[in-house]
Amino acid sequence: MTDALCTESYTMGTRTFMITGATDGIGKHTAERLASDRNAVIIHGRKSRSHPIVTSIIQDLESRGAANVCYLQADFNDAKQVELMADAAVDVLRDWQQQKAPKRDMSQIPALDVLINNAGVFDPKPRHSLQGYDSTIAVNVMAPFVLTRKLLPCLAHGDEARIITTSSISHSWQLPDVDRLFSRKLSDTAGEESSEPDNQPLSYSAHSFYSHSKLCDMMFTSQLAKILSNYEVPTSIENKINDSQRNLLRKLKRIQCLTMDPGTVNTKMLLAGWGACGINVKTANNTYELATSSDYVYGKVENGSYHFGGGGSRDSRDKKKLNEFWHKLATCTGIMNTHMINLEQLHKNTPGNTVRTNTPSRSQETAHRTTCRCSNPAHTTGNSEMRRSQHQREGVRRFCNSNVLITIFASIMSA
């Protein structure tokens, strides 16, 4: 493989961003602005890395002066792909961090400063994700939850970290019955959908499902902010973690969770659902502003708040509804949660022992990583042996160390 994954040389002083849905519309525009500021940017899309649009986006971001660019591919209609992409993102961040500070302990969790959950879909036709959920709910709500959960340790390490999740001025005012919204249509082995969902689904209307999904994005932000800002390291794990792990957990409190309406913007989504009634995408700067401006740093605006679209639905502040929603979301995504390893059991594993977990194997991760583009020579297949032995050398220690934290972090966002 000759094509590259990440651009070279991490410029000191830049920040690290990950933005989903950066192959079009608002996400693409936001990535361009972040690149022009010389940040390091992980961009995501569902297109293959060899797609001409992806190639040209990467070239463009590089030419704008991005400190580093990496493209990760995942279809958010499959939660497994989201999980694998998150793992690949952690690897990319770790490699960037090592470029920046070669002597740094590789067992450390790498830092991500800002995660922008931007990818979204408006689907005129009802579809289902691979796991059987309504596609709009899977892409717009479940995928950000899964991705955020897995990147939480990196965000805790980030500098004035933010999690931006894109809602909309057209969000629903009332949360519908969550069992029906998250109803799951089970597939048989041939991939054909059975007619029996686990709960009676809501009758499909593209606009109402989209609006519900955007209320969910708002509620996700609101509840996550509450959970993180109230987080205390449980006494049950105090003596099981070391000082740096404890400090990392304490930094959770300072992650700023924000949501917004990105503006009414003439993108393919708007054209599909509402017509060309918006602004030009080149002027759609709300997402960029919320992700970068010092107006929104921790302590200046309320954690969990909604921006640019008025007050937002009352349901996003209703404690009972927030708990009900969160429980449902965590439970539905919990079935894909590969990190529910028993902490006690994990701690008994000393480096050299195998930790029993469903975590994607290194070969699975590597397979996923080939969907990345990078010009870091260590990421090309020609150097795969080098990478493999490097992984082996540090692998077990890093794996155990990270998984203690990943398990704890996963439990923070569990039901």
Ligand SMILES: NC(=O)c1ccc[n+]([C@@H]2O[C@H](COP(=O)([O-])OP(=O)(O)OC[C@H]3O[C@@H](n4cnc5c(N)ncnc54)[C@H](OP(=O)(O)O)[C@@H]3O)[C@@H](O)[C@H]2O)c1
């Ligand atoms: N445009 C507006 O007026 C408006 C208003 C309020 C809120 N929003 C929100 O703003 C965000 C961006 O929307 P946009 O208007 O920029 O839409 P867009 O131009 O259609 O871009 C959406 C992005 O999400 C990606 N995406 C769609 N389905 C995906 C899937 N299954 N898996 C992975 N990626 C997927 C798209 O990939 P492809 O390039 O492959 O399609 C694209 O990169 C969305 O969350 C949307 O709800 C938009």
